[in-house]
Amino acid sequence: MIFESNSQDETFAFGEKLGAEARPGEIYCLDGDLGVGKTVFTQGFAKGLGITDYVNSPTFTIVKEYEGRLPLYHFDVYRIGDPSEMEEIGYEEYFYGQGVTIIEWPELILDLIPPEAKWVRISKDLSKGFDYRKIEY
Secondary structure (H helix, E strand, C coil), rough: EEEEEECCCHHHHHHHHHHHHCCCCCCEHHHHHCCHHHHHHHHHHHCCCCCCCCCCCCCCEEEEEEECCEEEEEECCCCCCCCCHHHCCCCHHHHHHCCCEEEECHHHHHHCCCCCCCEEEEEEEEHHCCEEEECCC
């Protein structure tokens, strides 16, 4: 599926729609360059789960947990030097638990991503405008 967004609000709303439909144990891998809207998407996703806390990227903590209709485990693995560092965090409890996991920069831990994970690719196309985003799901 391809969703074309022309604003942060539309990216947020698409994330919210997917969050409202999310089920326990699902993993969403967010693929896209810096500044493409992964955090905006995740904020919408969290709202769809009924989360009222402010959601931001867990760049320095690697994972943040939020409570809603389902727990949300938001990973940003940009600073992971080696996938084995994920073992220290206890990633399996998150990935295979009853919550929903969102992973930013999943390509850095590709060997740990289960085959059933859902991929969301967000990209810009400046020829279509500064705020345009193509979201492939």
